[in-house]
Amino acid sequence: MNERIFMVKSEIRKEYQQLRNRYSVAEALEIQQLVNQQIHHWQITTPQSFLSYQPLLSKRELSPIALEEKWATAADLPVKCYPKVISATEMVALTIQADTIYEANVWGIQEPLNAAVFPPGQLKAMIIPLLAFDEKGYRVGYGKGFYDRFLEKCAPDVLKVGICHFAPVPEIDDIHIYDVPLNYCITPERIYEF
Template sequence: MKKSDLRIKYTKQRETLSQDEVLFLSEKIFLNFLEKFKVEESQKVHCFLSMLDKKEIDTRFFIDYFFKNRIRVFVPKISKGKMISVEITPETAFIKSFYGILEPESNLDSGETEYDFVITPLLYCDENGNRVGYGKGFYDQFFENIDANCSKVGVGLFQPREKIDDVWEKDIPLNYLVTPVEVLSF
Protein backbone atom coordinates (compact mmCIF):
# COMPACT_ATOMS: atom_id res chain seq x y z
CA MET A 1 0.00 0.00 0.00
CA LYS A 2 1.16 3.56 -0.62
CA LYS A 3 2.16 5.77 2.30
CA SER A 4 -0.62 8.25 1.51
CA ASP A 5 -3.25 5.48 1.69
CA LEU A 6 -1.75 4.05 4.89
CA ARG A 7 -1.65 7.54 6.41
CA ILE A 8 -5.40 7.94 5.76
CA LYS A 9 -6.28 4.42 6.93
CA TYR A 10 -4.36 4.51 10.21
CA THR A 11 -5.28 8.11 11.02
CA LYS A 12 -8.94 7.05 10.76
CA GLN A 13 -8.32 3.96 12.92
CA ARG A 14 -6.56 6.05 15.54
CA GLU A 15 -9.44 8.57 15.56
CA THR A 16 -11.87 5.79 16.58
CA LEU A 17 -9.99 5.30 19.86
CA SER A 18 -11.06 7.10 23.01
CA GLN A 19 -8.52 9.08 25.04
CA ASP A 20 -8.79 6.41 27.75
CA GLU A 21 -7.98 3.67 25.23
CA VAL A 22 -4.95 5.62 23.98
CA LEU A 23 -3.76 6.09 27.55
CA PHE A 24 -4.21 2.38 28.32
CA LEU A 25 -2.39 1.33 25.13
CA SER A 26 0.36 3.90 25.76
CA GLU A 27 1.04 2.38 29.15
CA LYS A 28 1.22 -1.12 27.63
CA ILE A 29 3.69 0.17 25.02
CA PHE A 30 5.77 1.81 27.75
CA LEU A 31 5.86 -1.42 29.80
CA ASN A 32 6.85 -3.44 26.71
CA PHE A 33 9.64 -0.93 26.07
CA LEU A 34 10.95 -1.33 29.63
CA GLU A 35 10.77 -5.11 29.40
CA LYS A 36 12.83 -5.16 26.18
CA PHE A 37 15.35 -2.35 26.76
CA LYS A 38 17.61 -1.68 29.70
CA VAL A 39 17.72 2.10 29.97
CA GLU A 40 20.27 3.19 32.54
CA GLU A 41 21.31 6.31 34.40
CA SER A 42 23.18 8.88 32.28
CA GLN A 43 22.08 7.33 29.00
CA LYS A 44 20.69 9.73 26.39
CA VAL A 45 17.20 9.32 24.98
CA HIS A 46 15.59 11.44 22.30
CA CYS A 47 11.81 11.24 22.75
CA PHE A 48 9.00 13.04 20.96
CA LEU A 49 6.38 15.00 22.87
CA SER A 50 2.92 13.64 22.16
CA MET A 51 0.13 15.42 20.34
CA LEU A 52 -2.60 14.04 22.55
CA ASP A 53 -5.35 15.69 20.48
CA LYS A 54 -4.15 13.52 17.55
CA LYS A 55 -4.25 10.45 19.81
CA GLU A 56 -0.53 9.78 19.61
CA ILE A 57 1.11 7.45 22.10
CA ASP A 58 1.37 9.33 25.39
CA THR A 59 5.12 9.65 25.97
CA ARG A 60 4.74 11.17 29.44
CA PHE A 61 5.15 7.61 30.80
CA PHE A 62 8.59 7.48 29.17
CA ILE A 63 9.71 10.99 30.04
CA ASP A 64 8.64 10.76 33.69
CA TYR A 65 10.49 7.44 34.02
CA PHE A 66 13.62 8.87 32.40
CA PHE A 67 13.66 11.88 34.72
CA LYS A 68 13.15 9.69 37.82
CA ASN A 69 16.02 7.45 36.75
CA ARG A 70 18.44 10.26 35.84
CA ILE A 71 18.40 9.52 32.13
CA ARG A 72 19.13 12.51 29.91
CA VAL A 73 16.11 13.52 27.82
CA PHE A 74 16.18 15.32 24.48
CA VAL A 75 13.12 16.34 22.50
CA PRO A 76 12.57 17.54 18.95
CA LYS A 77 11.90 21.13 18.01
CA ILE A 78 11.36 22.53 14.53
CA SER A 79 13.60 25.52 14.00
CA LYS A 80 14.10 27.20 10.61
CA GLY A 81 12.46 24.26 8.81
CA LYS A 82 14.73 21.66 10.43
CA MET A 83 14.31 19.37 13.42
CA ILE A 84 16.77 20.13 16.20
CA SER A 85 17.25 18.33 19.51
CA VAL A 86 16.82 20.26 22.77
CA GLU A 87 17.78 18.75 26.12
CA ILE A 88 15.04 19.12 28.72
CA THR A 89 14.72 18.79 32.49
CA PRO A 90 11.64 18.68 34.73
CA GLU A 91 11.91 22.49 34.99
CA THR A 92 11.89 23.16 31.22
CA ALA A 93 9.29 25.68 30.01
CA PHE A 94 7.22 24.69 26.95
CA ILE A 95 5.22 26.51 24.27
CA LYS A 96 2.91 25.30 21.47
CA SER A 97 4.50 25.32 18.03
CA PHE A 98 3.04 26.26 14.66
CA TYR A 99 2.20 22.55 14.23
CA GLY A 100 0.37 22.48 17.58
CA ILE A 101 3.13 20.46 19.25
CA LEU A 102 4.51 21.28 22.67
CA GLU A 103 8.15 22.30 22.32
CA PRO A 104 10.69 23.71 24.73
CA GLU A 105 10.91 27.51 24.72
CA SER A 106 14.64 27.22 24.14
CA ASN A 107 16.00 27.15 20.59
CA LEU A 108 19.35 25.85 21.79
CA ASP A 109 20.22 22.81 19.68
CA SER A 110 22.07 20.34 21.89
CA GLY A 111 24.22 19.25 18.95
CA GLU A 112 23.93 15.73 20.34
CA THR A 113 24.32 12.91 17.82
CA GLU A 114 25.05 9.90 20.03
CA TYR A 115 21.79 8.77 21.60
CA ASP A 116 21.18 5.41 23.18
CA PHE A 117 17.57 5.47 21.96
CA VAL A 118 15.41 7.63 19.71
CA ILE A 119 11.75 7.05 20.51
CA THR A 120 10.02 7.82 17.26
CA PRO A 121 6.40 8.75 16.48
CA LEU A 122 4.53 7.07 13.65
CA LEU A 123 1.13 6.35 12.24
CA TYR A 124 2.15 2.95 10.86
CA CYS A 125 5.21 0.73 10.52
CA ASP A 126 5.58 -2.28 8.23
CA GLU A 127 7.34 -5.59 8.91
CA ASN A 128 10.64 -4.18 7.57
CA GLY A 129 10.80 -1.21 9.94
CA ASN A 130 9.66 1.33 7.35
CA ARG A 131 7.46 3.95 8.94
CA VAL A 132 4.68 6.24 7.89
CA GLY A 133 4.69 9.54 9.75
CA TYR A 134 3.04 12.81 8.86
CA GLY A 135 4.90 13.17 5.57
CA LYS A 136 7.29 16.01 6.40
CA GLY A 137 10.47 13.86 6.50
CA PHE A 138 11.83 15.42 9.70
CA TYR A 139 12.82 12.11 11.28
CA ASP A 140 14.56 10.75 8.17
CA GLN A 141 16.67 13.93 8.03
CA PHE A 142 17.32 13.63 11.76
CA PHE A 143 18.35 9.96 11.44
CA GLU A 144 20.86 10.88 8.71
CA ASN A 145 22.75 13.07 11.17
CA ILE A 146 22.93 10.88 14.26
CA ASP A 147 25.17 7.96 15.15
CA ALA A 148 24.25 4.86 13.16
CA ASN A 149 24.49 2.69 16.30
CA CYS A 150 21.62 4.51 17.99
CA SER A 151 18.52 2.34 18.51
CA LYS A 152 15.67 3.87 16.52
CA VAL A 153 12.54 2.70 18.33
CA GLY A 154 9.11 3.35 16.87
CA VAL A 155 6.09 3.29 19.15
CA GLY A 156 2.81 2.43 17.47
CA LEU A 157 -0.73 1.40 18.24
CA PHE A 158 -1.05 -1.04 15.34
CA GLN A 159 0.62 -4.27 14.28
CA PRO A 160 2.32 -4.40 10.86
CA ARG A 161 -0.14 -5.84 8.36
CA GLU A 162 0.47 -4.12 5.02
CA LYS A 163 3.75 -3.61 3.24
CA ILE A 164 4.70 -0.03 2.36
CA ASP A 165 5.07 -0.02 -1.42
CA ASP A 166 6.60 3.41 -1.94
CA VAL A 167 9.65 3.41 0.34
CA TRP A 168 12.07 6.09 -0.87
CA GLU A 169 15.84 5.77 -0.94
CA LYS A 170 16.16 8.49 1.75
CA ASP A 171 13.78 6.68 4.11
CA ILE A 172 15.67 5.27 7.09
CA PRO A 173 14.01 2.24 8.72
CA LEU A 174 13.56 1.74 12.43
CA ASN A 175 15.46 -0.86 14.42
CA TYR A 176 12.46 -1.75 16.59
CA LEU A 177 8.72 -1.28 16.82
CA VAL A 178 7.02 -1.37 20.23
CA THR A 179 3.28 -2.03 20.14
CA PRO A 180 0.81 -2.78 22.94
CA VAL A 181 1.25 -6.49 22.11
CA GLU A 182 4.96 -6.99 21.38
CA VAL A 183 8.36 -5.59 20.44
CA LEU A 184 9.49 -6.29 16.89
CA SER A 185 13.10 -6.18 15.78
CA PHE A 186 14.18 -5.36 12.22
Protein backbone atom coordinates in the same frame (compact mmCIF):
# COMPACT_ATOMS: atom_id res chain seq x y z
CA MET B 1 0.52 -18.88 -2.17
CA ASN B 2 0.75 -16.08 0.39
CA GLU B 3 -0.11 -12.81 -1.34
CA ARG B 4 1.78 -9.72 -0.13
CA ILE B 5 -0.18 -6.55 0.46
CA PHE B 6 1.60 -3.40 -0.65
CA MET B 7 0.51 0.07 0.38
CA VAL B 8 2.03 3.48 -0.19
CA LYS B 9 2.72 5.93 2.63
CA SER B 10 -0.07 8.35 1.71
CA GLU B 11 -2.69 5.55 1.84
CA ILE B 12 -1.30 4.19 5.11
CA ARG B 13 -1.15 7.66 6.65
CA LYS B 14 -4.78 8.40 5.82
CA GLU B 15 -6.10 4.98 6.87
CA TYR B 16 -4.22 4.71 10.14
CA GLN B 17 -4.98 8.27 11.26
CA GLN B 18 -8.67 7.53 10.66
CA LEU B 19 -8.37 4.33 12.70
CA ARG B 20 -6.73 6.21 15.56
CA ASN B 21 -9.37 8.93 15.47
CA ARG B 22 -12.10 6.33 16.01
CA TYR B 23 -10.80 5.43 19.46
CA SER B 24 -12.82 6.71 22.38
CA VAL B 25 -10.97 8.29 25.29
CA ALA B 26 -11.39 5.04 27.26
CA GLU B 27 -10.04 2.93 24.38
CA ALA B 28 -7.07 5.26 23.89
CA LEU B 29 -6.28 5.05 27.61
CA GLU B 30 -6.47 1.25 27.54
CA ILE B 31 -4.08 1.09 24.57
CA GLN B 32 -1.66 3.44 26.36
CA GLN B 33 -1.76 1.22 29.46
CA LEU B 34 -0.98 -1.89 27.38
CA VAL B 35 1.96 -0.10 25.74
CA ASN B 36 3.20 1.01 29.16
CA GLN B 37 3.09 -2.63 30.35
CA GLN B 38 5.21 -3.69 27.38
CA ILE B 39 7.73 -0.98 28.25
CA HIS B 40 7.73 -1.95 31.95
CA HIS B 41 8.71 -5.54 31.14
CA TRP B 42 11.19 -4.64 28.40
CA GLN B 43 14.82 -5.41 29.20
CA ILE B 44 16.76 -2.67 27.42
CA THR B 45 19.95 -0.83 28.31
CA THR B 46 19.58 2.82 29.24
CA PRO B 47 21.19 5.09 26.64
CA GLN B 48 23.45 7.95 27.74
CA SER B 49 21.31 10.41 25.78
CA PHE B 50 18.02 10.23 23.93
CA LEU B 51 15.52 12.26 21.93
CA SER B 52 11.87 11.80 22.82
CA TYR B 53 8.78 13.87 21.99
CA GLN B 54 5.71 15.51 23.46
CA PRO B 55 2.69 13.52 22.20
CA LEU B 56 0.15 15.29 20.04
CA LEU B 57 -3.04 14.32 21.85
CA SER B 58 -5.28 15.76 19.12
CA LYS B 59 -3.90 13.04 16.82
CA ARG B 60 -4.23 10.36 19.53
CA GLU B 61 -0.45 9.89 19.69
CA LEU B 62 0.80 7.43 22.27
CA SER B 63 2.91 8.94 25.01
CA PRO B 64 6.57 7.87 25.37
CA ILE B 65 6.63 8.94 29.05
CA ALA B 66 6.81 5.36 30.38
CA LEU B 67 10.00 4.74 28.40
CA GLU B 68 11.41 8.12 29.41
CA GLU B 69 10.73 7.25 33.07
CA LYS B 70 12.25 3.78 32.69
CA TRP B 71 15.47 5.32 31.39
CA ALA B 72 15.36 8.09 34.02
CA THR B 73 15.55 5.52 36.84
CA ALA B 74 19.03 4.38 35.76
CA ALA B 75 21.96 5.08 38.07
CA ASP B 76 23.50 7.47 35.54
CA LEU B 77 20.71 9.75 34.41
CA PRO B 78 20.71 10.11 30.64
CA VAL B 79 20.47 13.42 28.81
CA LYS B 80 16.87 13.85 27.64
CA CYS B 81 16.05 15.95 24.59
CA TYR B 82 12.91 17.02 22.77
CA PRO B 83 12.72 18.23 19.16
CA LYS B 84 12.10 21.79 18.05
CA VAL B 85 11.26 22.70 14.46
CA ILE B 86 13.44 25.60 13.36
CA SER B 87 12.53 25.85 9.65
CA ALA B 88 10.24 24.30 7.05
CA THR B 89 12.64 21.36 6.70
CA GLU B 90 14.72 21.18 9.87
CA MET B 91 14.45 20.34 13.54
CA VAL B 92 17.01 20.30 16.35
CA ALA B 93 17.30 18.37 19.61
CA LEU B 94 17.07 20.54 22.73
CA THR B 95 18.21 19.40 26.17
CA ILE B 96 15.39 19.21 28.72
CA GLN B 97 15.81 20.38 32.31
CA ALA B 98 13.37 20.63 35.23
CA ASP B 99 12.85 24.33 34.51
CA THR B 100 12.34 24.01 30.73
CA ILE B 101 9.50 26.16 29.40
CA TYR B 102 7.35 24.91 26.51
CA GLU B 103 5.28 26.58 23.82
CA ALA B 104 2.99 25.03 21.20
CA ASN B 105 4.21 25.20 17.60
CA VAL B 106 1.97 25.61 14.52
CA TRP B 107 0.86 21.95 14.76
CA GLY B 108 0.04 22.22 18.47
CA ILE B 109 3.14 20.26 19.57
CA GLN B 110 4.73 21.50 22.78
CA GLU B 111 8.36 22.48 22.10
CA PRO B 112 11.08 23.62 24.51
CA LEU B 113 11.89 27.34 24.48
CA ASN B 114 14.78 27.90 26.87
CA ALA B 115 17.02 24.90 26.14
CA ALA B 116 20.46 24.23 24.69
CA VAL B 117 20.93 22.43 21.38
CA PHE B 118 22.27 18.88 21.72
CA PRO B 119 24.48 17.59 18.87
CA PRO B 120 22.57 14.95 16.83
CA GLY B 121 25.71 12.85 16.41
CA GLN B 122 25.92 12.40 20.19
CA LEU B 123 22.39 11.03 20.62
CA LYS B 124 22.40 7.34 21.56
CA ALA B 125 18.65 6.72 21.12
CA MET B 126 15.54 8.27 19.60
CA ILE B 127 11.89 7.63 20.36
CA ILE B 128 10.22 8.47 17.05
CA PRO B 129 6.52 9.26 16.59
CA LEU B 130 4.70 7.36 13.84
CA LEU B 131 1.33 6.32 12.47
CA ALA B 132 2.28 2.87 11.21
CA PHE B 133 5.26 0.65 10.41
CA ASP B 134 5.98 -2.40 8.30
CA GLU B 135 7.51 -5.83 8.93
CA LYS B 136 10.98 -4.51 8.04
CA GLY B 137 10.80 -1.65 10.55
CA TYR B 138 10.15 1.18 8.10
CA ARG B 139 7.71 3.74 9.45
CA VAL B 140 5.06 6.10 8.21
CA GLY B 141 5.06 9.45 9.97
CA TYR B 142 3.05 12.57 9.25
CA GLY B 143 4.74 13.27 5.93
CA LYS B 144 6.85 16.31 6.80
CA GLY B 145 10.19 14.44 6.78
CA PHE B 146 11.67 16.13 9.86
CA TYR B 147 12.82 12.90 11.50
CA ASP B 148 14.22 11.43 8.27
CA ARG B 149 16.36 14.53 7.68
CA PHE B 150 17.39 14.66 11.35
CA LEU B 151 18.47 10.99 11.27
CA GLU B 152 20.92 11.84 8.47
CA LYS B 153 22.86 13.88 11.07
CA CYS B 154 22.83 11.13 13.71
CA ALA B 155 25.32 8.31 14.18
CA PRO B 156 24.42 5.23 12.10
CA ASP B 157 24.08 3.13 15.26
CA VAL B 158 21.62 5.46 17.06
CA LEU B 159 18.88 3.29 18.59
CA LYS B 160 15.53 4.02 16.92
CA VAL B 161 12.35 3.12 18.82
CA GLY B 162 8.78 3.63 17.66
CA ILE B 163 5.53 3.35 19.59
CA CYS B 164 2.45 2.30 17.64
CA HIS B 165 -1.22 1.46 18.23
CA PHE B 166 -1.18 -1.27 15.59
CA ALA B 167 0.68 -4.35 14.40
CA PRO B 168 2.86 -3.81 11.30
CA VAL B 169 1.55 -3.65 7.76
CA PRO B 170 3.26 -6.25 5.56
CA GLU B 171 5.26 -3.79 3.45
CA ILE B 172 5.39 -0.10 2.60
CA ASP B 173 5.66 0.09 -1.18
CA ASP B 174 7.25 3.52 -1.59
CA ILE B 175 10.30 3.33 0.69
CA HIS B 176 13.14 5.50 -0.61
CA ILE B 177 16.89 5.36 -0.04
CA TYR B 178 16.80 7.97 2.76
CA ASP B 179 14.25 6.07 4.88
CA VAL B 180 15.84 4.55 7.97
CA PRO B 181 14.18 1.55 9.64
CA LEU B 182 13.46 1.35 13.35
CA ASN B 183 15.35 -1.03 15.63
CA TYR B 184 12.25 -1.64 17.76
CA CYS B 185 8.57 -0.80 17.70
CA ILE B 186 6.43 -1.07 20.82
CA THR B 187 2.76 -2.02 20.34
CA PRO B 188 0.02 -2.95 22.83
CA GLU B 189 0.54 -6.67 22.08
CA ARG B 190 4.33 -6.97 21.77
CA ILE B 191 7.66 -5.30 21.00
CA TYR B 192 8.93 -5.88 17.47
CA GLU B 193 12.68 -6.04 16.81
CA PHE B 194 14.19 -5.45 13.37
